[in-house]
Amino acid sequence: MTSLQGKTLLVTGASSGIGQALCELLVERGANVLGVTRRPSALSEDVSPILADLTQREQVSSIFQGLGKIDGLVNCAGTAYLSRIIDGNPADWEEMWRVNVMALALCCQLSLKHFPASGGRIVNVSSMSGHRVPPSGGFYAPTKFAVRAITDALRAELKSVKSPIQVACVSPGFVDTPLLDSYFLGREQSLAQTRAAMKMLEPADVAWAVLTILEAPAHVEIGDILMRSVEQQM
């Protein structure tokens, strides 16, 4: 098992939901945690803030200016709107694309030179919506398919240059976080029905999956973890 004691981990989306739960687990493991957010007051205790709006490419770059060595990067930040292809607002598509895809890819790229020669791990939070397209999900699923493709592309590129850095993703189904409020905006009744119909995953469940990847023995490279609540059908 790989110990995270004293290791430095950079986590985007650290101020809420899955990212926040992960930061708490990492702090418990004795890691130094750097949390990227627009809302530093929302970070958990002992998480060092790095301020950035991930829709802005220069602000994504600024995360890495003056950053020292890191042993891991977890791209957890994300936005979700129900924004259909037939009539959705392209501004929603653009925000999702910038945060879920562009910022994630750029964080992957810019993080590489901060890893020690011995390597480290990158974990990207994708979704079950990166594996199948929910009929009412609009432009969100395309961004999560892209996360999975970026993860696979990066892994192949790292292997081709014999880099010891590993890359993985996790693909959860519904997780009960504030993200669902924007995803179900205007469909609050549908969110209430979904919540009543099933117990969703908790943020800590997904944080545990990320931790499993980060703590895997050094010779074990996990590619993806698909996970749903036992009560979620598809």
Ligand SMILES: NC(=O)c1ccc[n+]([C@@H]2O[C@H](COP(=O)([O-])OP(=O)(O)OC[C@H]3O[C@@H](n4cnc5c(N)ncnc54)[C@H](OP(=O)(O)O)[C@@H]3O)[C@@H](O)[C@H]2O)c1
């Ligand atoms: N909840 C689910 O059902 C579910 C299912 C599958 C996958 N996921 C994925 O899991 C990841 C985490 O989602 P969550 O459910 O934990 O959501 P959440 O509770 O809403 O948290 C989203 C995080 O992303 C950050 N973020 C959003 N836009 C940002 C921006 N422009 N600049 C900087 N940070 C930004 C937020 O930070 P600030 O607002 O503080 O800046 C916040 O920390 C996302 O990638 C999501 O797609 C979620």
